[in-house]
Amino acid sequence: MARVTIVQVAERAGVSTASASRALNGLIASAETVEKVMQAARELGYVADATAQSLKRGKTLQLGYAVADIGNPVYVEIMSAIERVVQASGYRLIISSTGTASSSVDVVRDLSRGLVDGMILSPLRVTDDLIAALEAAPIPFVVLGRVPDSAGFDAVRADSSTAMRLVVEHLAAEGRRSLAFLNGPADTTPGALRLEGFRAAVAMHADVRSRLAEAADFTITAGYEAAMPLLTAADRPDAIVAANDLIGLGVLRAAEDLGLSVPSDVAVTGIDDTELAAVVRPGLTSVDLGADARGAAAAEMLLARIADPSRPAHVLTVTPSLVVRGSTVPQRPVALGSAALATPTDEEERTAG
Amino acid sequence: MARVTIVQVAERAGVSTASASRALNGLIASAETVEKVMQAARELGYVADATAQSLKRGKTLQLGYAVADIGNPVYVEIMSAIERVVQASGYRLIISSTGTASSSVDVVRDLSRGLVDGMILSPLRVTDDLIAALEAAPIPFVVLGRVPDSAGFDAVRADSSTAMRLVVEHLAAEGRRSLAFLNGPADTTPGALRLEGFRAAVAMHADVRSRLAEAADFTITAGYEAAMPLLTAADRPDAIVAANDLIGLGVLRAAEDLGLSVPSDVAVTGIDDTELAAVVRPGLTSVDLGADARGAAAAEMLLARIADPSRPAHVLTVTPSLVVRGSTVPQRPVALGSAALATPTDEEERTAG
DNA sequence: AGCGAGACTGCAAACGTTTACAGCAAGTGC
DNA sequence: GCACTTGCTGTAAACGTTTGCAGTCTCGCT
Numbered sequence: 001m002a003r004v005t006i007v008q009v010a011e012r013a014g015v016s017t018a019s020a021s022r023a024l025n026g027l028i029a030s031a032e033t034v035e036k037v038m039q040a041a042r043e044l045g046y047v048a049d050a051t052a053q054s055l056k057r058g059k060t061l062q063l064g065y066a067v068a069d070i071g072n073p074v075y076v077e078i079m080s081a082i083e084r085v086v087q088a089s090g091y092r093l094i095i096s097s098t099g100t101a102s103s104s105v106d107v108v109r110d111l112s113r114g115l116v117d118g119m120i121l122s123p124l125r126v127t128d129d130l131i132a133a134l135e136a137a138p139i140p141f142v143v144l145g146r147v148p149d150s151a152g153f154d155a156v157r158a159d160s161s162t163a164m165r166l167v168v169e170h171l172a173a174e175g176r177r178s179l180a181f182l183n184g185p186a187d188t189t190p191g192a193l194r195l196e197g198f199r200a201a202v203a204m205h206a207d208v209r210s211r212l213a214e215a216a217d218f219t220i221t222a223g224y225e226a227a228m229p230l231l232t233a234a235d236r237p238d239a240i241v242a243a244n245d246l247i248g249l250g251v252l253r254a255a256e257d258l259g260l261s262v263p264s265d266v267a268v269t270g271i272d273d274t275e276l277a278a279v280v281r282p283g284l285t286s287v288d289l290g291a292d293a294r295g296a297a298a299a300e301m302l303l304a305r306i307a308d309p310s311r312p313a314h315v316l317t318v319t320p321s322l323v324v325r326g327s328t329v330p331q332r333p334v335a336l337g338s339a340a341l342a343t344p345t346d347e348e349e350r351t352a353g
Numbered sequence: 354m355a356r357v358t359i360v361q362v363a364e365r366a367g368v369s370t371a372s373a374s375r376a377l378n379g380l381i382a383s384a385e386t387v388e389k390v391m392q393a394a395r396e397l398g399y400v401a402d403a404t405a406q407s408l409k410r411g412k413t414l415q416l417g418y419a420v421a422d423i424g425n426p427v428y429v430e431i432m433s434a435i436e437r438v439v440q441a442s443g444y445r446l447i448i449s450s451t452g453t454a455s456s457s458v459d460v461v462r463d464l465s466r467g468l469v470d471g472m473i474l475s476p477l478r479v480t481d482d483l484i485a486a487l488e489a490a491p492i493p494f495v496v497l498g499r500v501p502d503s504a505g506f507d508a509v510r511a512d513s514s515t516a517m518r519l520v521v522e523h524l525a526a527e528g529r530r531s532l533a534f535l536n537g538p539a540d541t542t543p544g545a546l547r548l549e550g551f552r553a554a555v556a557m558h559a560d561v562r563s564r565l566a567e568a569a570d571f572t573i574t575a576g577y578e579a580a581m582p583l584l585t586a587a588d589r590p591d592a593i594v595a596a597n598d599l600i601g602l603g604v605l606r607a608a609e610d611l612g613l614s615v616p617s618d619v620a621v622t623g624i625d626d627t628e629l630a631a632v633v634r635p636g637l638t639s640v641d642l643g644a645d646a647r648g649a650a651a652a653e654m655l656l657a658r659i660a661d662p663s664r665p666a667h668v669l670t671v672t673p674s675l676v677v678r679g680s681t682v683p684q685r686p687v688a689l690g691s692a693a694l695a696t697p698t699d700e701e702e703r704t705a706g
Numbered sequence: 707a708g709c710g711a712g713a714c715t716g717c718a719a720a721c722g723t724t725t726a727c728a729g730c731a732a733g734t735g736c
Numbered sequence: 737g738c739a740c741t742t743g744c745t746g747t748a749a750a751c752g753t754t755t756g757c758a759g760t761c762t763c764g765c766t
Binding site: 368369370371372375381382383386405407408409410411467 | 743744745746747748750751752753
C-alpha cells in the first residue's frame, strides 16, 4: 500500500527522473535506459500518480456522465452507448448520479474542477442555477435534453412532440376516444415537454377527449398509485398514455389488480421502449426515443468539441419511432424465436416519426 | 472557460496566496481578509482545481464503485445503497463499469492511481490478474462477492448456498420432483457458487431429480434461449431454477411462447429479488440476497478501513430470504394497494434463511 | 582533423494547491 | 517597560509529474 514515486524508480534505475519519465512514456530514450527503467518500475510496482499527471498535463483523459435517475433503465442504455464511444477514443467514463436538483449543480461544479475533461449530463430539471453552473464551467459539456436555446450549448434531444403525436394517432386509429395522459412530475424537463406534446397532439383530434393526471415520480410505484383513481373513476378513459415505461408498467399492474383487461377495457402506452416494455405481458406499446443513438451522438459531440473548442454549438434531434405491442392491440399468438424479445417482429410493428 | 487560479484571487484581494487559501478553507484569518478573498473569488468565479488539491492533500474525497454488469438491476440497487452511505460521509462516489475481465483489472489499476481514496468492486470473474492488481493497489478496497480466503481482503458476501437451499426446499415442498438449474456462465463467481449451492441442496433430497444447463449470459435473452431446449425436451422438468432474475424472466417468456402454463406446467424461480420479479406476471419467486444491505455494508466497511488502515480484514455474509410469488405457487387474487409492488404482502410470503 | 547533426541525458522549472515556519503587530500580565 | 502570548500574515517549500533547455557524447561527412 505504500506509494512508490518516479524518483524511486529513477534512483533504482540509476537515471534522472526526467529520463525515467521519458522512458515510461515512450519518448526518446536509449534502449538501455528504457530497459533499466522498465525493470525498476516492474520490480517496485510503480504506477504513475494520476493527479500529479493530470495536474501537469492539464488533461485527465476522463469524461463524466451525470445522470439524474439511474434507476430508470433508459439511462443505463444511454450510458452504455456513451461508454462505447468514449472507450473507443481512449477516454475513461465515470458516472455520477445526481439525485436532487441541487446536487446536480454540485456535480457539475465538482466534476468541472479538473476531474474530467468534459461531461455529458441528463438533467431532470434545468434550473437557473444549473444553467449558471454550466456557463461557468471551465470544461465543455453536452446536455442530453432540452435547454434554453439562448444558452448556446451543445445538446442532443429526443423529439417529444413527435413521440406524443405517434402515440395519440395510434390510439385514435385504434378507436380510442377518451385519453388520459399520466405524466411524471410536470416540473421536470421531460415532464413539461411530454405534456406539451400530448396537448398539441390531442388538439389535432377533435373527436378525442383528454384529461391529465400526474404521478409523483417516473417510477412503477408512482404510476401504480396515480393510475388507481383514473381507473376507478366513473368515466374511465379508454386509453392511458403514460409519460414513460415505468409509469406505464404501474398502470398495467393497477389495471390487473382492478380486474380490468388490457387492451380491451383500457389501452396503455409508455415511452422509452425499454427492455421492460418488451418483457412484460401484455407487452407495453411504447415509443423508442433513440436512447442508444442519443447517447452515442452526445459522446461524439463532446469529443468533437474537446478536439475543437471553437466549433459552433450543435443541437441534434433524434427521431422517435412507435413500437406497437399487446397493451394497445390485441395480441396474436407469438411466433417462436427469441428475436421477439429483442427486436420487433411481425408482432411488433414499428412506425418512424 | 478560462481557468482562474488562486493566485489571481489573491492578487485581486491584495493578499498572499497562503492567506487566500486559508480564507477559502475557513482556517485562521481575519474577518477583513476573508471578506476580501471571498468577494474576489466570487467575482472571478474561482473554483479550486481538484487535481492540484488532491495532489497536495493526498486525498481525493472520492470513492469508486467498479461494477461488471450495470445492465443488471441488482447492481443498480447495490450502487444506490453504496451511494447513500458514501454521500453521508462527505465522499463522492464515481461509478466505473467494467465489461470484460481484463478491463476490470484496468479499472482497478487506473482508479487506484490516485483518482479515488478507496473502492468497492463487484467482479464477475475473479482472475489471478485481478487478485494481483488488488494486492498491488495502493488504496483500500472492498470486494462484493467471493474472493479467496487466503487473500485477506475486506469482503461482503451473499450466501449462495443458503439461497439455493431455500429455493430447492420450497420447490420440493410444493411437490416438484424434477428440477433443472439454469445457470449463467459457470466460470463467473456467482455462476460457480450458485451451481455449487444447487448441487448441495438437491443432494439433500433423495426423491428429487436434477439436471444442469447454462445460459450464455445473465440476461433475459440468454435465459430465453437456454430455456427453450429444456422446455421442449421429452422429459421436461417440472421446475426451472434460474441463476438470477433476468434469466428467470427469459424462462417465463419462453414458457409463455410455448404455451406452457406457469406454475402448473412448470415452476420458475429467480435470484436477486429485483423489482422486475415483482412486476412481471406471474410474479417470479426469487431469493432476496440483500442487495441493499450488502451495498451499505461494503460502503461502511470501506469507510472504516480508510479511517483505520490497520484494522483486521472483515468478511461479512448477508443472510438471504425467499420471496414466494406466482411462478411457483398459484396466485390468489391480489389485495388492492400499491404496497404489493414494493414489499411482500400476504400474497408474498418471505422466509428467512 | 574539424564540424555539424543527431541521440540522449540531467537540471530545474513548472502545474495549482496547501502548509511549516518565521515574522510582525498588538494586546496582556507583571 | 519588559516578556510573553495571541492573531494574523507572507515567504517558500513541498506534493509527483512532465518538459524546455542546455549540455555531452558519438557519429558521419567533408
